[in-house]
Amino acid sequence: EDQVTQSPEALRLQEGESSSLNCSYTVSGLRGLFWYRQDPGKGPEFLFTLYSAGEEKEKERLKATLTKKESFLHITAPKPEDSATYLCAVQALSMSQGAQKLVFGQGTRLTINP
Amino acid sequence: GAVVSQHPSRVICKSGTSVKIECRSLDFQATTMFWYRQFPKQSLMLMATSNEGSKATYEQGVEKDKFLINHASLTLSTLTVTSAHPEDSSFYICSARVTVDGRLQPQHFGDGTRLSIL
Numbered sequence: 277e278d279q280v281t282q283s284p285e286a287l288r289l290q291e292g293e294s295s296s297l298n299c300s301y302t303v304s305g306l307r308g309l310f311w312y313r314q315d316p317g318k319g320p321e322f323l324f325t326l327y328s329a330g331e332e333k334e335k336e337r338l339k340a341t342l343t344k345k346e347s348f349l350h351i352t353a354p355k356p357e358d359s360a361t362y363l364c365a366v367q368a369l370s371m372s373q374g375a376q377k378l379v380f381g382q383g384t385r386l387t388i389n390p
Numbered sequence: 391g392a393v394v395s396q397h398p399s400r401v402i403c404k405s406g407t408s409v410k411i412e413c414r415s416l417d418f419q420a421t422t423m424f425w426y427r428q429f430p431k432q433s434l435m436l437m438a439t440s441n442e443g444s445k446a447t448y449e450q451g452v453e454k455d456k457f458l459i460n461h462a463s464l465t466l467s468t469l470t471v472t473s474a475h476p477e478d479s480s481f482y483i484c485s486a487r488v489t490v491d492g493r494l495q496p497q498h499f500g501d502g503t504r505l506s507i508l
Contacts, residue, residue, distance in 0.1 A: 308494040319396070319483045319499035320434070327493070363433065367494060376422060378497060380433045 278303040278368050282381035289354055289388050297349040297362055297384045305369030309347050310378065311340050312363040320363055323349075354388045361385045391417050394486050396500025404508055405476060411469045411503045413484030419464035420486035424497060425457070428481045440467045474507045481505075 279302045289295055301309065308327050312320035324333040326342040333340045337358065339350040349362055365378040393416040401409050413423055421442050426434040438459050440446045446459035456478075458470040467486075471478055481504055485497040 308496075310496050312499075317481075317502070317504070319394075319485075319501045322392070322496045322498055325494070325496050376439055377436055378424075382433045 278366065278379045280364055280366055280379050280381040282362075282364050282384050284384060285382065286385040287387070289351075289386070291355055291388055291390050292353045294350070294352045294354070296351070297386070299347040299349070299364030299381055300345060301347070301364075301366045301379075302345075303366050303368040303379070307367045307369045309342055310365045310367075311347070311349055312365065314361045314363055314383070323362075351386070354386075356388045356390050359386055359388045392488060392498040393417055394484065394498045394500040396484050396503055398503060399501060400504045400506075402506045402508065403474065406473055407507075409471045409474055409505060411471075411482055411484070411505075413467045413469070413486065413500055415465045415486040415498075418486075418488050420467075420488065421464065422487050423461055423467040424485045424487075425459060425467075425469050426483045426485065428483060428502070434483065437469075471505065474505070476507045479505055479507045 281300045283298045311323040314320045324340040329344045331342050337352050341348045361383045363383045364381040395414045395416050397412045423440045425437045427437050428434050436449050437452045438446045438448045440459050440461040442461045442464050448454045461467040481502050483502040485499045487497045488495045
């Protein structure tokens, strides 16, 4: 069964304190891995898509990397406005009925203190 | 680009009422739209996958007669919660995916509908 596990569940950092969020996955062939940011009471906002091991994507203070078993979301010198829940999701290569589905992790609640 | 609009953002109504939620892709055509439900401090739970012009595919445990989905055009899908009861109170979120040949495209999400049944 396809599975996505994110850690830590919650993370508090001081402004400017860099860190990484982890997303471990088990799928029967990866078609794509997605990172989203979700603010309270809002829908998820798309950040990155990663397709194959070794791939990296960057946007402002965020950098996403991918290996065959996990993805990291590195946040460099974060600011209070980076506080949000970060969700990781994967889509498998399975040709079954559920082939279009995303499997989401539980998310990491990130808080950046000024 | 890739903006998804969901309406209404909040609904409060009496038990037994039916509620319709709209999901529109504003600047792209979406062959496939998805409906999710999210409980407090939990991740998204897929309810159904909606393909334009065909019947929706419901996830196991989701009552298709309770949650009616219509995807009549490439830019609009609706979710109707029929005869809603307090246990249907939740945050409902839709998403849409750009249809492009080749590489898998991300799902883009609406801002959700907070449904409260009294």
